[in-house]
Amino acid sequence: MNQFVVSARKYRPATFDTVVGQAQITSTLKNAIRNNHLAQSFLFCGPRGVGKTTCARILAKTINCQFITDANEACNQCESCVSFNNGQSLNIFELDAASNNSVDDIRNLVEQVRFSPASGKYKIYIIDEVHMLSPSAFNAFLKTLEEPPSYAIFILATTEKHKIIPTILSRCQIFDFNRIQVEDIANHLAFVAGKEGVDAETDALHIIAQKADGALRDSLSIFDQIVSFAGNKVSYKDVIDNLNILDYDYYFRVTDNILNGNIPSSLLIFNEILSNGFDGHTFINGLAAHLRDLLVCQDASTIQLLEVNNAIKERYGEQSKKTAVPLLLNLLDICNRCDIDYKASKNQRLHVELALIRMCSAGNSLPGEKKNPELITTVPPVKKEQSAPAGPIVSAPVVNRSTYAPVVETPYPTPVLAQTNPTEEKTVVVIPEAIPEVPAEKTKTEEKVKEAPVVVKGSSAMMGISLSSIGKPKEETKNEFDSAAPKKEPNFNFKIDENEMQTFWDEFAERYNKSGGHQIYTTLIMNKPTLIAENEIELVIHNMAQDLILQEEKPDIMDFLRSKLKNDNILLTTRIVDKSGSKELLYNPKDKYRVMKEQNPSIDELRIRLGLEIDY
8 A cells, every 4th residue: 555645745846937826936046046146045934835945945956956957947867956855965954943943953053054065066054934943042043144154055934024033134035925826726736636636626626725825735735635535526515515615605695685685585594504504703704705705896907806716706797786885885894893793792693693684774775676665655645525634734854964964844845734543643644646737947956845755743754764765875865865955056155254153053063962963062062163264164172083073074064054154165174272272283284384384474475376275
């Protein structure tokens, strides 16, 4: 019975050309050998399994080869190459710094360096895991590394370059090895499978390559494990079953259900995943990665970031056409919060299920999607001969852009009757059979107001919400309100009255107080605005936290003041001063420029001449 040799050793590269995924490093080393520009100390650093020690051995064998080929590779036939291949070379020494990390071990190495090679040009010392050396050992090695004999070459290898002292780094020529790309690993696995007579599916090799996380040695170890499990025919199903990996199909199915707002199907798929022995945390992280790939597919220039085969890439492209970037960002945020809070949750299954329900609710609000009919109550129209009790005429609402701003009534009322059933306490909305025609001279804004939702006491419309907007994303609903709002006359530039400005400022702040925005209300009330220029209002605040709060609300504040004060050129700026008022904190360019202008007035004159503007 022949002894089994693992693929990582059996197919270890023996020449520079067979090294996988490190072309920039192997090209540099071959050019150095050809031009005789070899440094006397090298440092190879990078993740595990990417070829650091392999390249060190190939370099050591090549520079001692007696008949280097035209391609700057070792001949593998001379005495030096044969002795190296047999592990009997007297000029190449390997030291494991993980187990030989004391100062005495380094002193013994320094003593060996004093003797010239018996045969060949160089004595090469390969020190693996060099970051494990003790500080005393590093210091004992410094002088020899700085001024080695002409025949001595040191090749250091490490996975943690940051642990090596700077004096060692400064004496070495440093090569940073990269993680190997998934495509390169998959191609190498296909080569090994062909050599071993294994029939492996392309999808299966891609999954192994992704699982290896950029390490070729790890991918070969996984390949051997799968071959032991499946035999000489390796399928995609064999790989995902053996490595406990969720199939792509699960994520595509869950995403389709999220986009359709199908909560029951999403929960059933999650139950199936749990029944197959997978962890909820693994599922939510995998779903986040799937959504990230869909986000990448939104732009043709970033599709190359997908590390999947072409068939899966096409499925990603098809599903990405059904999604929008704001929705994907919302779903990713839900997944991220679920991931962060997963371990702290007492009921982890419920935690993931709630995240799925939130995502389905967000996905159900896509433009053009049919809403849940259960959310909309249809009331039959009143016939003309029927007489309904007189009720109050309520005007249609137009909602301000601000989240907390209340409903503003328009001057164009929509005639609607509010009829209350005497046997029940519910309020019924009666939709008239015919609406008076809008004259041709009426503006489009008035036509939109006519179609605005009806406000009835006790209904959700009293809060500025229409039934048709339930479940829609915030940005989409906001755009609907913007389109329904009456347009103001352009180019208003009335002079600002400070008393009116203070009154409207307090009125705007009070709206936040009534709507629950107490933090914003406190900030606006504690800090009164000041008119510092014709159209510029300044607000002095006391810390960065208040400034962050106001930055988000500033557009709504300016829109409100511009509307009330009839001035479209109003600009609101903030200035941060500490509570004592003794020291001004310069947080933005405007404050810094003002201080510079006070110190040197010529700066302002230069700005005016050059036509420059201050970045607020």
